Amino acid sequence: MQPITVKLLHWYDSHHRILPWRISPRDRLAGVVADPYRVWLSEIMLQQTTVEAVKPYFRAFTEKWPTVTHLASASQDDVLRAWAGLGYYSRARNLKKCADIVCAEFGGRFPIDVAGLKSLPGIGDYTAAAIASIAFDLPTAVVDGNVERVITRLYALATPMPFAKPEIRLRMQAITPDERPGDFAQAMMDLGATICTPRRPACVICPLNDNCEALRTTDPEFFPVKAPKKEKPVRVGAAFVAASTDGEVFLRSRIETGLLGGMAEVPTTGWTARLDGDTDVDAAPFPANWISAGSITHVFTHFELRLAIYRAGEVQKDIAADGWWVKVEKLTGEALPTVMKKAIAAAIPDAFAKRRKEE
DNA sequence: GATCCGTGGGG
DNA sequence: TCCCCAAGGAT
Numbered sequence: 482m483q484p485i486t487v488k489l490l491h492w493y494d495s496h497h498r499i500l501p502w503r504i505s506p507r508d509r510l511a512g513v514v515a516d517p518y519r520v521w522l523s524e525i526m527l528q529q530t531t532v533e534a535v536k537p538y539f540r541a542f543t544e545k546w547p548t549v550t551h552l553a554s555a556s557q558d559d560v561l562r563a564w565a566g567l568g569y570y571s572r573a574r575n576l577k578k579c580a581d582i583v584c585a586e587f588g589g590r591f592p593i594d595v596a597g598l599k600s601l602p603g604i605g606d607y608t609a610a611a612i613a614s615i616a617f618d619l620p621t622a623v624v625d626g627n628v629e630r631v632i633t634r635l636y637a638l639a640t641p642m643p644f645a646k647p648e649i650r651l652r653m654q655a656i657t658p659d660e661r662p663g664d665f666a667q668a669m670m671d672l673g674a675t676i677c678t679p680r681r682p683a684c685v686i687c688p689l690n691d692n693c694e695a696l697r698t699t700d701p702e703f704f705p706v707k708a709p710k711k712e713k714p715v716r717v718g719a720a721f722v723a724a725s726t727d728g729e730v731f732l733r734s735r736i737e738t739g740l741l742g743g744m745a746e747v748p749t750t751g752w753t754a755r756l757d758g759d760t761d762v763d764a765a766p767f768p769a770n771w772i773s774a775g776s777i778t779h780v781f782t783h784f785e786l787r788l789a790i791y792r793a794g795e796v797q798k799d800i801a802a803d804g805w806w807v808k809v810e811k812l813t814g815e816a817l818p819t820v821m822k823k824a825i826a827a828a829i830p831d832a833f834a835k836r837r838k839e840e
Numbered sequence: 841g842a843t844c845c846g847t848g849g850g851g
Numbered sequence: 852t853c854c855c856c857a858a859g860g861a862t
Contacts, residue, residue, distance in 0.1 A: 527858040534848065534857085568846030571861075605860045625858045643841080670858055679856070680851075710855095740845065782845060819847065 482658050485635070485692050490661060492688035493668035498675070500532065501539055506664055515663070517591040517616040518549045521579075524608045525572055532674070538567050549591075552577070553584040561743055561816040570744055570818070574737070575603030593617045615663035622654040623666035627673025633704040634677060637694035641706040677701070713780070718750040718758030719789040720821075721765050722774070722828035723796040725806060730825065730832075731796070732815060733804030740781070745816045747824055748804075752786055760789040767800050769793035774828040779820040786820065792828035 482490075494506050502523035504515050522542060526535045541563060546552040552560070557577045564573035579601045583591055591612065592598050598609035606624070613619040624632075624646070632638065632649045640648065658665055676683045682701050684690050695701040723731040732745045740753050748766035750758030758764070762771045774790040798806055807815060809832050812825065825832050 524858065529845090529857055529859055530847080531849070531857050566847075568848090569859085571845065572859090575860080603860070607859060611858070623858085626856085627858070667858090674858085742845090780847090782847090783843075 482660075483656050485689060486656050486658050486665060488688050488692070489668045489672065490658070490665060493664055493671065496671070496675075497668070498532075498671050501536060503667065506661075509661075509664065515616045517612060518552075519543065520612050520616040521549075521591060521604075521608075522576075524611050525576055525603055526567065528572060528608070529569060530567065534567065538564070548589070549580050549583050550589050552580040553589075557743065558816065562814060565744070565816045566819060568819075570742055572603055574743060578602040579604065591616070593619075595619070595621055611666065614657075614666045618661075618663060620657050620659045620662040622650050622657055623669070624650055624653055625670060627670040627677070628653055628666075629705055630679065631669055631673045631677045631689075633706075634682075634695040634701040635689065635693050637698060638704065639706055641708055645705065713783060713785050715785045715787060716752045716757050717760050717787045717789075718752030719760045719762070719764055719791060720747050720749045720777075720824040721771065722747050722790065722792045722825055723767075723769060723801065724792065724794045724809075724829070725798050726795050729798070729806040729808050730812065730829070731801050731804055731806055732817075741818045741820075743816070744818045744821075746818075746821050749788065749824075752788070762791055765791065767796075769796050769800070777820075777823045777827050779823060781820075788820075788824055790824055790827040 497506060499505070502519050504513050523535065523539055526538055545563065546555060555577070557574065560573050560577045561570065564570065582601060583589060595609045595613045598604050598612055599606070604612070610621040610623040613621045614623055629642065629646075629649055632652050633645060636652055638645050638648055672687070672689070676687050680702060684693070684696050684701060687693070690696055693701065695704050730747070732747060735741050735744050735746050737743050750760070750764045752758035762773070765771050771791040771793045774792045776787060776789050779786045779788070809829060812832055817825070822833055
Protein backbone atom coordinates (compact mmCIF):
# COMPACT_ATOMS: atom_id res chain seq x y z
CA MET A 482 0.00 0.00 0.00
CA GLN A 483 1.11 3.53 -0.70
CA PRO A 484 2.08 5.79 2.22
CA ILE A 485 -0.99 7.96 1.63
CA THR A 486 -3.24 4.92 1.80
CA VAL A 487 -1.72 3.63 5.03
CA LYS A 488 -1.85 7.03 6.71
CA LEU A 489 -5.44 7.66 5.74
CA LEU A 490 -6.70 4.25 6.86
CA HIS A 491 -4.92 4.72 10.16
CA TRP A 492 -6.50 8.15 10.58
CA TYR A 493 -9.91 6.70 9.71
CA ASP A 494 -9.63 4.02 12.38
CA SER A 495 -9.62 6.65 15.12
CA HIS A 496 -11.36 9.65 13.51
CA HIS A 497 -14.14 8.21 11.35
CA ARG A 498 -17.60 9.68 11.65
CA ILE A 499 -20.35 7.62 13.26
CA LEU A 500 -23.20 7.39 10.74
CA PRO A 501 -26.44 5.39 10.84
CA TRP A 502 -25.66 3.57 7.59
CA ARG A 503 -22.02 2.90 8.29
CA ILE A 504 -20.24 -0.17 9.70
CA SER A 505 -17.41 1.10 11.89
CA PRO A 506 -13.89 -0.21 11.15
CA ARG A 507 -13.94 -2.02 14.49
CA ASP A 508 -17.18 -3.85 13.71
CA ARG A 509 -15.96 -4.53 10.20
CA LEU A 510 -12.83 -6.13 11.62
CA ALA A 511 -15.06 -8.23 13.88
CA GLY A 512 -16.78 -9.61 10.81
CA VAL A 513 -19.88 -7.44 10.53
CA VAL A 514 -20.80 -7.04 6.88
CA ALA A 515 -22.55 -4.10 5.28
CA ASP A 516 -26.14 -4.47 4.08
CA PRO A 517 -26.13 -3.57 0.35
CA TYR A 518 -29.68 -2.24 0.66
CA ARG A 519 -28.72 0.26 3.36
CA VAL A 520 -25.56 1.24 1.50
CA TRP A 521 -27.53 1.81 -1.69
CA LEU A 522 -30.33 3.71 0.04
CA SER A 523 -27.91 5.99 1.89
CA GLU A 524 -25.84 6.67 -1.21
CA ILE A 525 -28.89 7.68 -3.23
CA MET A 526 -30.07 9.98 -0.44
CA LEU A 527 -26.60 11.49 -0.03
CA GLN A 528 -26.35 12.56 -3.66
CA GLN A 529 -25.90 16.34 -3.51
CA THR A 530 -27.40 16.29 -0.02
CA THR A 531 -25.87 16.92 3.39
CA VAL A 532 -25.43 14.16 5.95
CA GLU A 533 -27.60 15.96 8.51
CA ALA A 534 -30.47 16.33 6.04
CA VAL A 535 -30.31 12.63 5.17
CA LYS A 536 -30.27 11.15 8.68
CA PRO A 537 -33.99 11.49 9.55
CA TYR A 538 -35.04 10.32 6.10
CA PHE A 539 -32.74 7.31 6.27
CA ARG A 540 -34.20 6.32 9.63
CA ALA A 541 -37.75 6.75 8.39
CA PHE A 542 -37.15 4.74 5.22
CA THR A 543 -35.36 1.85 6.90
CA GLU A 544 -37.99 1.68 9.62
CA LYS A 545 -40.81 1.68 7.11
CA TRP A 546 -39.06 -0.47 4.49
CA PRO A 547 -36.34 -2.62 6.16
CA THR A 548 -35.40 -4.45 2.96
CA VAL A 549 -35.43 -3.80 -0.76
CA THR A 550 -38.34 -6.23 -1.00
CA HIS A 551 -40.39 -4.10 1.35
CA LEU A 552 -39.54 -1.03 -0.69
CA ALA A 553 -40.53 -2.74 -3.92
CA SER A 554 -43.91 -3.57 -2.42
CA ALA A 555 -44.59 0.10 -1.75
CA SER A 556 -46.26 2.35 -4.29
CA GLN A 557 -44.39 5.17 -5.99
CA ASP A 558 -46.68 7.60 -4.23
CA ASP A 559 -45.78 6.10 -0.85
CA VAL A 560 -42.11 6.64 -1.68
CA LEU A 561 -42.66 10.22 -2.90
CA ARG A 562 -44.56 11.09 0.25
CA ALA A 563 -41.72 9.76 2.39
CA TRP A 564 -39.16 11.57 0.22
CA ALA A 565 -40.99 14.93 0.27
CA GLY A 566 -38.65 17.71 1.41
CA LEU A 567 -35.41 15.96 0.48
CA GLY A 568 -35.32 17.35 -3.06
CA TYR A 569 -34.21 16.01 -6.44
CA TYR A 570 -37.34 13.91 -6.73
CA SER A 571 -36.17 11.89 -9.71
CA ARG A 572 -34.01 10.13 -7.14
CA ALA A 573 -37.15 8.89 -5.39
CA ARG A 574 -38.76 7.77 -8.64
CA ASN A 575 -35.57 5.94 -9.66
CA LEU A 576 -35.22 4.49 -6.16
CA LYS A 577 -38.58 2.79 -6.56
CA LYS A 578 -37.79 1.65 -10.11
CA CYS A 579 -34.46 0.25 -8.96
CA ALA A 580 -36.06 -1.65 -6.07
CA ASP A 581 -38.59 -3.15 -8.49
CA ILE A 582 -35.85 -4.32 -10.85
CA VAL A 583 -33.64 -5.73 -8.10
CA CYS A 584 -36.57 -7.77 -6.79
CA ALA A 585 -38.06 -8.82 -10.12
CA GLU A 586 -34.85 -9.56 -12.02
CA PHE A 587 -32.17 -10.19 -9.40
CA GLY A 588 -34.10 -12.06 -6.72
CA GLY A 589 -33.88 -9.18 -4.27
CA ARG A 590 -30.07 -9.01 -4.38
CA PHE A 591 -28.03 -6.17 -5.83
CA PRO A 592 -25.57 -7.05 -8.63
CA ILE A 593 -22.07 -7.49 -7.21
CA ASP A 594 -20.22 -5.82 -10.07
CA VAL A 595 -19.85 -2.21 -11.12
CA ALA A 596 -21.36 -2.66 -14.57
CA GLY A 597 -24.42 -4.42 -13.19
CA LEU A 598 -24.93 -1.71 -10.58
CA LYS A 599 -24.53 1.08 -13.12
CA SER A 600 -27.22 -0.45 -15.29
CA LEU A 601 -29.80 0.27 -12.57
CA PRO A 602 -31.81 3.51 -12.56
CA GLY A 603 -30.38 6.23 -10.35
CA ILE A 604 -26.99 4.55 -10.06
CA GLY A 605 -24.17 6.29 -11.94
CA ASP A 606 -20.38 6.21 -11.80
CA TYR A 607 -20.08 7.38 -8.23
CA THR A 608 -22.86 5.34 -6.65
CA ALA A 609 -21.89 2.14 -8.45
CA ALA A 610 -18.31 2.50 -7.22
CA ALA A 611 -19.46 3.37 -3.71
CA ILE A 612 -21.72 0.32 -3.40
CA ALA A 613 -19.11 -1.95 -4.99
CA SER A 614 -16.40 -0.89 -2.56
CA ILE A 615 -18.41 -0.34 0.63
CA ALA A 616 -20.84 -3.25 0.33
CA PHE A 617 -18.80 -5.74 -1.74
CA ASP A 618 -15.15 -4.92 -0.95
CA LEU A 619 -14.26 -4.38 -4.59
CA PRO A 620 -11.24 -2.08 -5.07
CA THR A 621 -13.00 0.49 -7.22
CA ALA A 622 -12.10 4.17 -7.49
CA VAL A 623 -14.85 6.07 -5.70
CA VAL A 624 -14.91 9.68 -6.88
CA ASP A 625 -17.33 12.19 -5.40
CA GLY A 626 -17.02 15.90 -4.70
CA ASN A 627 -14.94 15.27 -1.58
CA VAL A 628 -12.50 13.03 -3.42
CA GLU A 629 -12.21 15.56 -6.24
CA ARG A 630 -11.25 18.22 -3.73
CA VAL A 631 -8.79 16.04 -1.78
CA ILE A 632 -7.10 14.65 -4.91
CA THR A 633 -6.76 17.98 -6.72
CA ARG A 634 -5.12 19.37 -3.60
CA LEU A 635 -2.88 16.37 -2.90
CA TYR A 636 -1.48 16.51 -6.43
CA ALA A 637 -2.05 20.23 -7.14
CA LEU A 638 -4.11 19.46 -10.24
CA ALA A 639 -4.86 22.86 -11.78
CA THR A 640 -6.98 21.65 -14.69
CA PRO A 641 -10.45 23.19 -14.28
CA MET A 642 -13.43 20.96 -13.53
CA PRO A 643 -14.92 18.93 -15.05
CA PHE A 644 -11.91 18.39 -17.35
CA ALA A 645 -9.78 17.17 -14.45
CA LYS A 646 -12.08 14.20 -13.80
CA PRO A 647 -10.12 11.57 -15.80
CA GLU A 648 -6.88 12.52 -14.07
CA ILE A 649 -8.60 12.50 -10.68
CA ARG A 650 -9.98 9.03 -11.30
CA LEU A 651 -6.53 7.69 -12.22
CA ARG A 652 -4.99 9.20 -9.10
CA MET A 653 -7.74 7.78 -6.90
CA GLN A 654 -7.44 4.34 -8.50
CA ALA A 655 -3.70 4.40 -7.82
CA ILE A 656 -4.10 4.87 -4.07
CA THR A 657 -7.20 2.67 -3.57
CA PRO A 658 -6.07 -0.51 -1.76
CA ASP A 659 -7.15 -4.09 -2.41
CA GLU A 660 -7.73 -4.43 1.33
CA ARG A 661 -10.45 -2.27 2.90
CA PRO A 662 -11.34 -0.36 -0.27
CA GLY A 663 -14.67 0.64 1.27
CA ASP A 664 -13.08 2.04 4.40
CA PHE A 665 -10.57 3.88 2.25
CA ALA A 666 -13.28 5.48 0.12
CA GLN A 667 -15.19 6.53 3.21
CA ALA A 668 -11.97 7.81 4.76
CA MET A 669 -11.37 10.06 1.74
CA MET A 670 -14.92 11.38 2.02
CA ASP A 671 -14.64 11.91 5.78
CA LEU A 672 -11.36 13.76 5.28
CA GLY A 673 -12.99 15.99 2.68
CA ALA A 674 -16.01 16.62 4.87
CA THR A 675 -14.22 17.35 8.13
CA ILE A 676 -10.65 18.52 7.37
CA CYS A 677 -10.04 19.08 3.66
CA THR A 678 -13.08 21.36 3.48
CA PRO A 679 -13.90 23.70 0.59
CA ARG A 680 -12.99 26.77 2.61
CA ARG A 681 -10.39 27.14 5.32
CA PRO A 682 -9.21 23.52 5.36
CA ALA A 683 -7.64 22.37 8.62
CA CYS A 684 -4.28 21.50 7.08
CA VAL A 685 -2.50 21.70 10.44
CA ILE A 686 -4.27 18.57 11.67
CA CYS A 687 -4.54 16.80 8.31
CA PRO A 688 -3.02 13.30 8.33
CA LEU A 689 -1.85 13.87 4.75
CA ASN A 690 -0.33 17.34 5.12
CA ASP A 691 3.16 15.98 4.47
CA ASN A 692 1.95 14.57 1.17
CA CYS A 693 -0.05 17.55 -0.06
CA GLU A 694 1.47 19.28 -3.08
CA ALA A 695 -1.00 22.17 -2.90
CA LEU A 696 -0.03 22.86 0.71
CA ARG A 697 3.67 22.66 -0.14
CA THR A 698 3.58 24.99 -3.13
CA THR A 699 0.55 27.27 -2.81
CA ASP A 700 -2.86 27.43 -1.09
CA PRO A 701 -5.03 24.28 -1.03
CA GLU A 702 -8.12 26.47 -1.03
CA PHE A 703 -7.44 27.28 -4.70
CA PHE A 704 -8.40 23.70 -5.58
CA PRO A 705 -10.37 22.37 -7.32
CA VAL A 706 -10.38 25.00 -10.04
CA LYS A 707 -13.89 25.63 -11.31
CA ALA A 708 -15.41 27.67 -14.11
CA PRO A 709 -17.39 30.74 -13.00
CA LYS A 710 -21.09 30.04 -12.63
CA LYS A 711 -23.89 31.72 -14.43
CA GLU A 712 -26.51 33.90 -12.86
CA LYS A 713 -29.96 32.53 -12.07
CA PRO A 714 -32.90 33.80 -14.09
CA VAL A 715 -36.07 34.81 -12.28
CA ARG A 716 -39.41 33.23 -13.18
CA VAL A 717 -42.79 34.33 -11.96
CA GLY A 718 -46.19 32.70 -11.58
CA ALA A 719 -49.22 32.38 -9.33
CA ALA A 720 -50.44 29.67 -6.93
CA PHE A 721 -54.06 29.17 -5.88
CA VAL A 722 -54.92 27.75 -2.46
CA ALA A 723 -58.56 26.73 -2.32
CA ALA A 724 -60.22 25.77 0.98
CA SER A 725 -63.59 24.08 1.40
CA THR A 726 -66.16 24.84 4.08
CA ASP A 727 -65.08 21.74 6.02
CA GLY A 728 -61.42 22.75 6.18
CA GLU A 729 -59.89 20.87 3.29
CA VAL A 730 -57.38 22.09 0.70
CA PHE A 731 -57.40 21.25 -2.99
CA LEU A 732 -54.31 19.47 -4.33
CA ARG A 733 -53.42 17.92 -7.63
CA SER A 734 -50.55 15.84 -9.04
CA ARG A 735 -47.78 17.22 -11.18
CA ILE A 736 -46.78 15.37 -14.32
CA GLU A 737 -44.35 12.49 -13.83
CA THR A 738 -41.35 14.09 -15.50
CA GLY A 739 -39.31 17.24 -15.03
CA LEU A 740 -39.27 19.64 -12.13
CA LEU A 741 -40.96 18.22 -9.01
CA GLY A 742 -42.20 15.38 -11.19
CA GLY A 743 -44.94 13.26 -9.65
CA MET A 744 -45.19 15.45 -6.57
CA ALA A 745 -48.32 17.15 -5.24
CA GLU A 746 -49.10 20.82 -5.77
CA VAL A 747 -51.76 23.46 -5.36
CA PRO A 748 -52.92 24.73 -8.78
CA THR A 749 -50.38 27.09 -10.31
CA THR A 750 -49.68 28.86 -13.56
CA GLY A 751 -47.03 27.53 -15.90
CA TRP A 752 -43.85 28.74 -14.22
CA THR A 753 -42.05 25.49 -14.94
CA ALA A 754 -41.56 26.45 -18.58
CA ARG A 755 -38.86 28.87 -19.74
CA LEU A 756 -41.60 31.40 -20.22
CA ASP A 757 -42.86 33.07 -17.10
CA GLY A 758 -46.31 32.14 -15.83
CA ASP A 759 -49.28 34.38 -15.35
CA THR A 760 -49.37 36.22 -12.04
CA ASP A 761 -52.90 37.50 -12.40
CA VAL A 762 -55.93 36.18 -10.57
CA ASP A 763 -57.60 35.66 -13.94
CA ALA A 764 -55.35 32.64 -14.39
CA ALA A 765 -57.12 30.76 -11.57
CA PRO A 766 -57.98 27.12 -12.31
CA PHE A 767 -61.64 27.63 -11.45
CA PRO A 768 -63.81 30.57 -10.42
CA ALA A 769 -63.91 31.37 -6.72
CA ASN A 770 -63.64 34.33 -4.39
CA TRP A 771 -59.87 34.62 -4.85
CA ILE A 772 -58.12 37.00 -2.46
CA SER A 773 -54.48 38.01 -2.70
CA ALA A 774 -52.35 36.47 0.06
CA GLY A 775 -49.05 38.07 -0.79
CA SER A 776 -46.20 36.30 -2.52
CA ILE A 777 -43.37 33.88 -1.87
CA THR A 778 -39.89 33.39 -3.29
CA HIS A 779 -38.25 30.04 -3.72
CA VAL A 780 -34.78 29.38 -5.10
CA PHE A 781 -34.26 26.28 -7.22
CA THR A 782 -30.94 25.04 -8.55
CA HIS A 783 -31.13 26.93 -11.81
CA PHE A 784 -33.72 29.67 -11.35
CA GLU A 785 -35.49 31.77 -8.76
CA LEU A 786 -39.27 31.60 -8.55
CA ARG A 787 -41.62 34.31 -7.35
CA LEU A 788 -45.17 33.17 -6.88
CA ALA A 789 -48.17 35.40 -6.29
CA ILE A 790 -50.42 33.62 -3.78
CA TYR A 791 -54.22 33.67 -3.91
CA ARG A 792 -56.58 32.00 -1.49
CA ALA A 793 -60.31 31.29 -1.57
CA GLY A 794 -62.56 29.92 1.16
CA GLU A 795 -65.87 28.12 1.09
CA VAL A 796 -65.11 26.59 -2.29
CA GLN A 797 -67.58 23.93 -3.43
CA LYS A 798 -65.72 20.64 -3.61
CA ASP A 799 -67.35 19.56 -6.84
CA ILE A 800 -66.05 22.56 -8.71
CA ALA A 801 -62.56 21.22 -9.14
CA ALA A 802 -61.66 18.16 -11.17
CA ASP A 803 -58.39 16.23 -11.60
CA GLY A 804 -57.29 16.51 -8.01
CA TRP A 805 -58.28 15.74 -4.43
CA TRP A 806 -59.17 17.47 -1.19
CA VAL A 807 -57.22 16.94 2.02
CA LYS A 808 -57.69 18.14 5.58
CA VAL A 809 -55.30 20.90 6.55
CA GLU A 810 -54.01 18.75 9.43
CA LYS A 811 -53.20 15.94 7.00
CA LEU A 812 -51.14 18.06 4.59
CA THR A 813 -47.93 16.88 6.25
CA GLY A 814 -48.52 13.39 4.92
CA GLU A 815 -48.80 14.53 1.31
CA ALA A 816 -45.98 14.53 -1.27
CA LEU A 817 -45.62 18.29 -1.07
CA PRO A 818 -42.30 19.82 -2.13
CA THR A 819 -41.05 22.72 -0.04
CA VAL A 820 -42.13 25.40 -2.50
CA MET A 821 -45.72 24.16 -2.23
CA LYS A 822 -45.59 24.13 1.56
CA LYS A 823 -44.45 27.73 1.39
CA ALA A 824 -47.34 28.64 -0.92
CA ILE A 825 -49.90 26.97 1.33
CA ALA A 826 -48.38 28.51 4.45
CA ALA A 827 -48.69 31.96 2.88
CA ALA A 828 -52.42 31.41 2.39
CA ILE A 829 -53.03 29.43 5.58
CA PRO A 830 -50.42 30.63 8.11
CA ASP A 831 -50.90 27.81 10.60
CA ALA A 832 -51.14 25.01 8.07
CA PHE A 833 -47.78 23.53 9.01
CA ALA A 834 -47.46 25.04 12.46
CA LYS A 835 -45.97 22.60 14.89
CA ARG A 836 -48.29 21.54 17.64
CA ARG A 837 -47.56 23.25 20.89
CA LYS A 838 -47.22 21.09 23.94
CA GLU A 839 -50.20 21.40 26.21
CA GLU A 840 -49.33 23.63 29.13
C1' DG B 841 -20.24 18.59 -22.53
C1' DA B 842 -23.94 21.43 -20.93
C1' DT B 843 -28.22 21.64 -18.83
C1' DC B 844 -31.77 20.25 -15.86
C1' DC B 845 -32.95 18.65 -11.45
C1' DG B 846 -34.23 20.80 -4.51
C1' DT B 847 -33.19 21.97 -0.26
C1' DG B 848 -31.26 23.77 4.00
C1' DG B 849 -27.21 25.19 6.42
C1' DG B 850 -22.89 27.77 6.97
C1' DG B 851 -19.68 31.58 6.40
C1' DT C 852 -28.26 39.23 2.99
C1' DC C 853 -26.05 36.71 -0.22
C1' DC C 854 -23.39 33.19 -1.97
C1' DC C 855 -21.61 28.70 -1.68
C1' DC C 856 -22.47 24.21 -1.93
C1' DA C 857 -23.45 18.68 -0.27
C1' DA C 858 -21.54 11.12 -0.80
C1' DG C 859 -24.59 13.02 -8.70
C1' DG C 860 -27.58 11.14 -12.45
C1' DA C 861 -30.15 11.51 -16.71
C1' DT C 862 -30.56 13.43 -21.06
